[in-house]
Amino acid sequence: MRSDSFRWCVMFIVFCVVFLFRNFETNAAVPSELKDVIQQKSKELEVVHQQIKEVHENLSGVQSEKKTLQSELGSITSSIQKLNLGIKESQIQIQKLSVEANALQYEISDLKDKIAQKEDALGAILRDVHGGDREPPLFVLLRTKSLSESLADMESLSSINTSLYVAVDDLKRLQDQLNGSLDETHTKKEEKTTEQGRLQSKKNIVAEEKQVKDSLLQQTKSKESIYQKQLKELERKQEKIGKEIDDLERQLRASFDNSLLSPRHGVFANPIPGAPITQRYGETDFARRAYRTQFHNGIDYGVSIGTPVYAAADGKVFAISNNDRGTSRFDRFQYGKHVVLVHDNNLATLYAHLSQNNVVSIGQTVKRGDLIGYSGNTGYATGPHLHFGVYWAPSIKFRSIPPAAGLVPIGVTVNPRDYM
Numbered sequence: 001m002r003s004d005s006f007r008w009c010v011m012f013i014v015f016c017v018v019f020l021f022r023n024f025e026t027n028a029a030v031p032s033e034l035k036d037v038i039q040q041k042s043k044e045l046e047v048v049h050q051q052i053k054e055v056h057e058n059l060s061g062v063q064s065e066k067k068t069l070q071s072e073l074g075s076i077t078s079s080i081q082k083l084n085l086g087i088k089e090s091q092i093q094i095q096k097l098s099v100e101a102n103a104l105q106y107e108i109s110d111l112k113d114k115i116a117q118k119e120d121a122l123g124a125i126l127r128d129v130h131g132g133d134r135e136p137p138l139f140v141l142l143r144t145k146s147l148s149e150s151l152a153d154m155e156s157l158s159s160i161n162t163s164l165y166v167a168v169d170d171l172k173r174l175q176d177q178l179n180g181s182l183d184e185t186h187t188k189k190e191e192k193t194t195e196q197g198r199l200q201s202k203k204n205i206v207a208e209e210k211q212v213k214d215s216l217l218q219q220t221k222s223k224e225s226i227y228q229k230q231l232k233e234l235e236r237k238q239e240k241i242g243k244e245i246d247d248l249e250r251q252l253r254a255s256f257d258n259s260l261l262s263p264r265h266g267v268f269a270n271p272i273p274g275a276p277i278t279q280r281y282g283e284t285d286f287a288r289r290a291y292r293t294q295f296h297n298g299i300d301y302g303v304s305i306g307t308p309v310y311a312a313a314d315g316k317v318f319a320i321s322n323n324d325r326g327t328s329r330f331d332r333f334q335y336g337k338h339v340v341l342v343h344d345n346n347l348a349t350l351y352a353h354l355s356q357n358n359v360v361s362i363g364q365t366v367k368r369g370d371l372i373g374y375s376g377n378t379g380y381a382t383g384p385h386l387h388f389g390v391y392w393a394p395s396i397k398f399r400s401i402p403p404a405a406g407l408v409p410i411g412v413t414v415n416p417r418d419y420m
Helices: 002-022 032-063 069-130 137-143 147-152 154-220 224-255 285-291
Strands: 277-279 299-301 308-310 315-322 337-342 347-356 371-375 386-392 397-399 408-410
Touching: 032 069, 069 154, 069 224, 154 224, 154 347, 154 371, 224 408, 315 347, 337 371
Parallel strands: none
Antiparallel strands: 277 299, 299 386, 308 371, 315 337, 337 347, 347 371, 347 386, 397 408
């Protein structure tokens, strides 16, 4: 009889543990309307992505045409159209992140309730097993049984321990799930803040591109002949700037001890992941024809205006400048808006022709992959792209070279591909 009572006691405790820790639904109760909104925003993003792709293909076609007033106006118009779609994309993404963060709050609340319920239930079971201030009921049963009966029931006692271990594991799993939801909420908030910054930058770029278009129409009076005359004058001025930089950097390369540098692949990451290289480093016919220089001191990535640009390695912001004298197409010189980073390995990196270079500030420490600006078409450029240069940092000097505004970095350059 006593043995039967003991076994019934064991079975009851095991049943309670299993019931409490296996029958509670662990899926979060996120309202269906929030799930519907998230799904809707995802579909909206897909539509915008497709529209951006179509505009980008049209933009690539326009930019490949011979430079005329109409082709340049068409390029600016397409760029503005793509940027506006980018603004819409950011707005939808911000809305989606907000809804996802709200959905996570339901998950977090639900998980906290489940954890509290299970902790209370487990505590009650443990108090019953141990008897609190009383002598534990299991101890009473064992004390009144014979040794042979007690040994026979050890397996039943073991099942209690196993069930309790499972209960504790379930609690740990729920707590891990809660921590994961909390971390994800924090990430969503950070992503939202980042996207809000990008949204504002896109709006600023659109405003500047509209100014460029307006000034181009005003300066040319919508006449092709005036456009071509202004373009020829700009090329003449740029050729003078390019020759001075060419001569200075050639002298520096000739006197430089090359043993100080040796190629080391993997030092730098691509500043625009996935972007194609459209112009290589060194003496090229394209550099002479397009940039009016003998030597191309970096590599170019073909990307549209407003593409995020990231730090190629850990470093510090060494210089921020702008060589343009205004927003006019014919007041743009050399690197335009640019940023220079210095790194611990005595190398420096240049990010030029940016549309926005106010994302970072001089002296700021950045990590590899941190956002440092947005690509553009500032400076003397044949079209939107990023010029990426690598320098021997101790050799860099900053010079004022009229008619370019601001300061132009000059130094010993190396092929960026040797360090990527």
